[in-house]
Amino acid sequence: MAGDVLIPLTNGWAALVGGTVWAVLGTLTGYVMHRLPVRRFDHDNALTKLRPAEVDGRVYERRFAIRRWKRWLPEGGDVFEGGFNKRTLGRRDSANLQRFVAETRRAEMTHWVTMFYGPLFWLWSSWWMGGVMVAFGIVANVPCLVTQRYNRARLLRVLQRRKPSTPPGDV
Numbered sequence: 242m243a244g245d246v247l248i249p250l251t252n253g254w255a256a257l258v259g260g261t262v263w264a265v266l267g268t269l270t271g272y273v274m275h276r277l278p279v280r281r282f283d284h285d286n287a288l289t290k291l292r293p294a295e296v297d298g299r300v301y302e303r304r305f306a307i308r309r310w311k312r313w314l315p316e317g318g319d320v321f322e323g324g325f326n327k328r329t330l331g332r333r334d335s336a337n338l339q340r341f342v343a344e345t346r347r348a349e350m351t352h353w354v355t356m357f358y359g360p361l362f363w364l365w366s367s368w369w370m371g372g373v374m375v376a377f378g379i380v381a382n383v384p385c386l387v388t389q390r391y392n393r394a395r396l397l398r399v400l401q402r403r404k405p406s407t408p409p410g411d412v
Contacts, residue, residue: 248365255366259374262362263381267355274351275321282346283339288353289346291394298394301387311388318344327392335403342396349389356382 250258285291294300301307319326325344331337355378362374 246363246365246367250365252367252370255362255370256373258365259362259370259377263358263374263377266358270355270358271317271351272321274347274354275324277347279340279343279347282343282350285346286350289349289390289393291390291397295390295394297398298391301391301394305387307387307391310384311391314385314388318348335400338396338400342393342400345389345393345396349386349393352382352385352389356386 291297296303316326316328318324318328325340325347327341327344327348330341359375359378360371363371366374
């Protein structure tokens with residue numbers, strides 16, 4: 242049995258329930274985030290704000306070789322009707338790039354929220370099975386978070402280059 246947990250389950254059942262809960266909560270979170278208006282993601286918040294240490298996304302190329310592995314990640318942006326597929330850039334006009342930036346924030350927030358469900362698994366799992374579930378949540382979500390941050394940094398660099406420069410004296 243699982244010990245001092247709210248709902249004691251054997252490790253086998255805890256793993257089965259845990260896998261099911263991850264799938265349900267991930268899908269439900271994705272759906273709820275999909276239903277939020279895109280304007281909610283047109284700016285950064287405390288979690289999505291790019292940090293100086295990210296060096297405009299270049300740290301992900303240099304330290305994590307993101308270009309080698311990001312294509313293997315699943316794309317869920319268009320799972321629900323009216324969603325936004327982030328697999329390819331599509332149109333290259335500024336409006337589409339700005340929408341893409343907003344959608345990277347939406348996806349990042351979806352993965353942050355999903356990852357934070359991890360501690361729930363200790364309600365019915367032994368300490369080590371709960372740890373496995375938390376570790377799974379981290380391993381499954383962090384690469385997606387990193388990819389969204391990397392893509393957003395690259396897109397923001399493109400958008401910044403497109404801004405017309407202000408002539409000296411015109412502020």
